[in-house]
Amino acid sequence: MTEKKLSYRITFVLLITGLLIMLTGFIAADTAQADEIIPEEEIMSLNDIEPGMEGTGLTVFSGVEVDEFDFEVIDVLPDYQQGQDLILVYLSGEKIEEAGGVASGMSGSPLYVDDRIIGAISYGWAESDSRYALATPVEPMLELLADEEADPGSGMEELPEMKTPLITAGLSGRSQERLEADLEDFFMTDFEVVPGSDEPRMEPEEYPELEPGSAISVKLARGDVTIASIGTMTYRQDDEILAMGHPFTHRGNVDFFLGQAHISSIIPGDMPFKLGSPLPQPIGRIDQDRLAGISGGIDHYPDIVPLNIEVEDEDREVKNSIDVQIIDDEDLLISLPGLISLETLDSTLDRIGRGTAETTVRVMANELQEVVLRRDNMYYSQHDIAARSLEDLQVIMDIISNNPFQDAGLFDIEYSVTVREEDQVALLQEAEIKEDEAEIKPGDELDISVKLRPYRQEKKELEYTIELPDDINPGPASLSISGGPTRDYRPVDTDEFADEDLSASVEGFTDLEPMLLEFVELPQYNDLVMEVYPGYPGIPHWEEEEDVEEEPEPEERPAPDEEEEPEEEPEQEEITPEEVDEEERIREVESTDYVLEGELYIDFTISDDNSREVEDDELPEEDDDNGESR
Known part of the structure; x- marks a missing residue:
């Protein structure tokens, strides 16, 4: 063997040896990390x-x-679903x-063989012998404590997962029905909305010690309205816990309330x-x-956004106040404040029907210069004033x-509304400008x-x-008289930005605050x-000419085949209300006692101060067909 070949072989052996040492180190590190989470003698490997x-x-x-229950291992199902090993019990x-068998809410119930944990109940079958269940092995669950960036996993659609019961307290009727539809995109798992309660059955100091098998709750909202799920805790190490054995929403990194639960019965x-x-x-x-x-962990709490709702039924002299803490997640905040407000309105009014409402929305956000934003309004509906x-x-x-x-850094939402059955709505029926149109000039005040x-x-005038x-253009103009916003507002559709640079402007905006302020x-x-929408400068008036002794000679007309083509008048582009600069708008906004419907337009002409009417005998003479003046 040549010296060169021997050198290559030694180098190759050293590389392989180095890789094996590194791999052994990684395995040892993983084992040590697992041992730090739970002693090896307390778990049974798959x-x-x-x-x-x-x-x-x-x-x-x-x-x-x-309480305890018994089980028997029927089989081990390696790679049951896209790399996920499960245990049939x-x-x-x-x-x-x-x-009647395994129940929704038992997810996370720990399973022990010879006092060693093997996993947690996670899935079951409907319309079958529900004493059979699937369990998630304990090893992948422990990885959640070891690695906060664990792979979320996939393949939930085909697993026989027990539907997560999503318990609601403080919601009823159509609000509860809408909740399920609103949360479909938030949950990547099967869930079922069921009514429940959130009444204190014991004081916090009376809560039992959290231990494997304890009933836990995971909350999206708490307070006068609760939206939560119930599961079972699998394992606890100091202040860290594992539970459920399957996803709740399957959203990876989350920030939800952890609490305990009281079980009434298994149905x-x-x-x-x-x-x-x-x-x-x-x-x-x-x-x-x-x-x-x-x-998750104990004694560490999620970020929340408080929601306060004040509703008054003026006719019945009934008032209601609701306070709710919602998890600070934009996918929840886009729907839950409106849904909870609808419930508060329905329960206070105790009817669905016509009426007038005066509303105030007030939000506070850390990342806006205008920390407090407020919007007042009045609404009317013949059918559903609450919605x-x-x-x-x-x-x-x-x-x-x-x-x-x-991110706006939202930290407070307030919504208040006063409702009455009175029909405070009016139709814009007639309008007129009282001035003589011939006398309207720049700088004038129009009496309307x-x-x-x-x-x-009866009509009201x-x-x-x-x-x-003073600098308005003379000529044709139009006066618009309308009720409410003069232009429609279209909420932002994030799908438009899927393939775009998010630094680009959106409908003329480059920042969040101007979007909010405009609304x-x-x-x-x-x-x-x-x-008032002014037109363009009118056709120039005849200039007053000085008297001259000689009549102007008639212009020589070109031969028919040499006739000049008439010059095209420049097109006058119409200016729409949306194109008028905000600072240049000629607009007055006056508050009334009615929600206004309809829109009126009045066309008028603005005279030019520097012009005067031209009498017929002052018009310049025109040539007749024979070239003679007339």
Whole structure:
């Protein structure tokens, strides 16, 4: 063997040896990391689990106390779904028989063989023998505590997952029905909205110690309205916990309330479920929501946005105030404030129907120069005043949540509304400018008469004044008289920016704050908006000529084949209201006692101060066909 070949072989062997040493180091590091989470003697590896093994599981069947149940390992299912290993088990025991099998809410119930944890119940089948269940092995669950950037996983669609019961307290009727539709895009898992309660059954100091098998709650909102799910805690190490054995929303890095729960009973059926109530006081936060389960910590709490709602039924002299803390997640904030406000309106009014509403929306955000934004308005509806009055709140939350520029740093939302059954709506019926049109000049004040027709009442005449600027162009002009916003507002559609540079402007905007300010400064629906749209300079008037002794000679007309083509007049481009610069707008906005409907236009002419009417005998003479003056 040559010296050169020997050198190559030695180098190759050294490289392989180095790689093996590195790989051994990685394996040792992973093992050490797992040992730091839970001692090796307390877990049973998936490789050691065999069919026929029997063990004990822990869960809460009623109240808050943890009970035991029996199970048998039927089989180990490696790579059952896109790389996910699962364990098929059969549950038994008196409590399981009473419940009718594995129940929704038991997800996360730990399973032990010879006092060593093997995993947690995670999936079951509907319309079958529900004593059979699938369990998630403990190893992938422990990775949630070891690695905050764990792979979210995929393939949930084909797993026989038990639907996550999403318990709502403080919602009913159409609000509860709409919640499921609104949260479809938020949940990457199957869930089912069920009514519940959030009444304190015990004081926080009476809460039992959180242990494997304890009933836990994961909340998206808490307070006078609660939106939460119930599951079971699998494992606890100091202040860190694992639970559920499957995803809650499957959104990866999250920030949800962690709390405890009280179980009323397990309701039997094709798919039994735990009927329970989240205990009001949170005890921590959930920060990971992955394929293998959820994890979080105790005594660390999520970021929230407080929502305060004040509703008054003026006719019945009933007032209602609601306070809710919503998780600071824009995908929730775009819908939950409006939905909770609708519930508050429905429960206060105790009817769905016509009426007039006066509303105020007030939001506070750290990342805006105008920290407090306020929008007042008045609404009318013949059919559903509660739903109609939510428009401003929904649009503002849509702008904040969907804008492509920045996180607003929202930290407070307030919505107040006063409702009465009175039909405070009026039709804009007639309008006129009182001045003689021939005398309207730049700088004049226009006296305007507007006649309203309130609903089933006599006409009302209102008088206003609008001043024309001194530099307004003479010529044709138009006066628009309308109610409410003079232009439609279209909420931002983030799909438009999917393939675009997000630094680009959106409909003329380059920042969030101007978008919000433009909306909150729009006229209200009870505002009368009068706006003048001037035309272009009119056709020049004949100039007054001095007397001359000689008559001008007639111009020589060109031969027919040499006739010049008439010059084309420049096209006069129409200016729409949207194209008028805000500073140049000639507009007056006056508040009224009615929601105004309709729009009126008055065309008029602005005279030129520097011109005068030309009499017929002052017009220049024209040539007749024979070239003679006439």
